[in-house]
Amino acid sequence: MEKLASKVQGLELLLKLTLELCSERSLEKVLEKAWAELARVMKAERSSIFLLDEEKGELFSFVALGAQEIRFPKEKGIAGAALTSGEPILVADAYGDPRFNPAIDSATGFRTRSMVSVPLKVPNGERIGVVQVLNRKDGRPFGKEDVALLQALASVVGVALHTAQLYREQQRATEAVIHSIVRAVEMRTERGIPHAPLVSSFCEIIGRAMGLGEEEVRRIRWAGALHDLGKLSVPDRILLKGEPLTDQERPVYESHALMSGRLLEKMNFQGELAGIEDLVSFHHKHYGGGGFPPGGPQREEIPLGARIIAVSDAIWCRMYPRWGEKPMGFQEALHSLAEGMGVVWDPKVVEAAFQRRAELEEALGKSLADQGKREA
């Protein structure tokens, strides 16, 4: 009877774990939760999750789950053996097993005694990685029941991870196409410093600082990347003039913000990108109602994304002025926004930017370094 009761408990736990892991949409969160649950349920001192990098033929651990990423060829060690054979491996004394790779212990300072390794198999037969639990907390070596339990847990973890990987793949593919569009458009205007990619990073940092949700941050980041798309209809001789524009030239240049919005509208985006034209059309609209286009929304009626793009864009434009003005440093550019708070800029957005200035500056440094690499 006791055995039956613990069996019921085990099954109920699996059902609960499925709900918990599969309701997370970011790969990192699934990994974190699975990692903690594996050690807890298995009463182990530690657990590890290695994912398969098919392209490189390597197993790797996730940065969030330990100090640093561990990578090794997918056949190596006991984890590699479990992946290759597709079968669980129970090892009572790790150091007595010739397949054991002590390099990981020496890197982490942990001393492995007994371990169970189970391949992460998903229902179509694909193997996407390996889970391991190390050292039973009660000091005894792991047994056959432990292997069975870990196999059951691994089937849940595998499906949850595979699902999160699919979301991630789709999002990165979207990211890739946005990046290529932006890079192509910027080839005409580029003066060594990428503009839209950096504005996009700024938008993300500020959006997070303002406590927006994952999806909203993603939308604003993507809108930030595409905010200057309309420049592709501004002639080179205006776009690349490099000195103040004449009164005739200025409206042509300024039409780009609205043009970006019109273009994005015509692109008829769906899903998470649906409606981002509203964020883009008003990125040169002032908080107090000025700016362009004239008329239209003001203050909180302006989409928050547009207000965030406006501030992100302004920091960049003051650092790398287009029409021959004196360039500012990052800190100077940021501080210069204080003047327009409430009139030109949404004060809440500027405050968020101030609060995260270290992160913004770091993103700037990274973008410059990337550009350096590209040019080299």
Place this chain on the structure above:
Amino acid sequence: MPREEDKAKERILRLEALTEVSLSLAWERDVGKILGLIVREASRILDGERTTLYLVQEKEASNGDGKTTKTLVSYIAEGGLTIEVALDQRSIAGTVASSCRPVRLEDAREDPRFDPRWDAISGFRTRSMVAVPMMNPWGECIGVIQVLNKKNGPGFTSEDEEILLSLAAHAALALENARYLERQRQTFQSLIRGQAVAIDARDHLTAGHTWRVAAYSVELGKAMGLDPRQLELLEYAALLHDQGKLGVPDSVLFKCGRLEGTEEELMRVHASRTKEILEEIRGLLPLPLKKMPDIASSHHEKLDGSGYPKGLGGDQIPLEARILAVCDIFDALTSRRPYREPESDEGALEFLRKEAARGRVDSSVVEALSGILPRIPGLREGVNGRLESGSIMGSLGEIWETARENDPH
């Protein structure tokens, strides 16, 4: 004691079945299949005769004020009828969805909320019933699962209800996840299709070229027996093949009249730009799409090695790129240019046959094109119709022309 043991064993059997189903649900990516799975498994695990699934749907109000109301629409009621009920206490499903609480009845026909018309229409005779809400992880009810007529007993038990509630939670999560994944796919697809509008906006003399080349390539790929994954890859590569135009300077793009001596050189610039940009994104692409940059940027390569940007030849050029190359030339020839009338489809095919004979394009691709030639006008009109109905070129061209007129040369 043995009775209790039997009960525990039965519970284990059901939990095992539920665990298995919960994994199948979590693994399934297709909304339709998830719905089928729920209906089938609910009847099986609960030992019921029939299961009806209702989904909460947002509907726009008929007075057109843009506000939406929620209703319950039956997804599967065997007998093929669709039932729509309001989210209120007037029906059993409505009660469950609006209160987020289960309802269990030994004889449903005695309940005033039961609508006997459904039995009358379907010929089914409802007796016992258990109906539970499908709660998503965020505490919202997204549907109702209703199981009818317990097979071996007077009605459903509280254990049945508990098991069904658990199944409903897994079902709701699977449905939400499949919809979320679909949303991510939609985002990507609409982006890659939509970005062609930007290419058209930069060079509106060739408006629709990208979409037409994509449509022709997919049709040609199908005729040549490519599998769905290859076709998807081909379509995306076709949609990106001219992306480099976005970055080509005005002086190159708007050179009046036929490009002459420097044509090759200018086009080389465009092709190598496309390649440069697309190579940067390779790292972000999922494994099945890794070849996309190569295909998109090798559409000017020739089989005899005389093409660009790399001068690849023969087998070095992927089949998808050879298809794309033929469709690119075909559309360029059959489209109007300011300096010439469009070539007929047959004339363009003749030209491509000569190119194939000279060893420059793949003759098997050209022959496949001749096979689908009757379908080309339909594909062309499909794209051009979309351009006009969205008046994409109209409004873009207008803004664009204004920008240029205002431009003091």
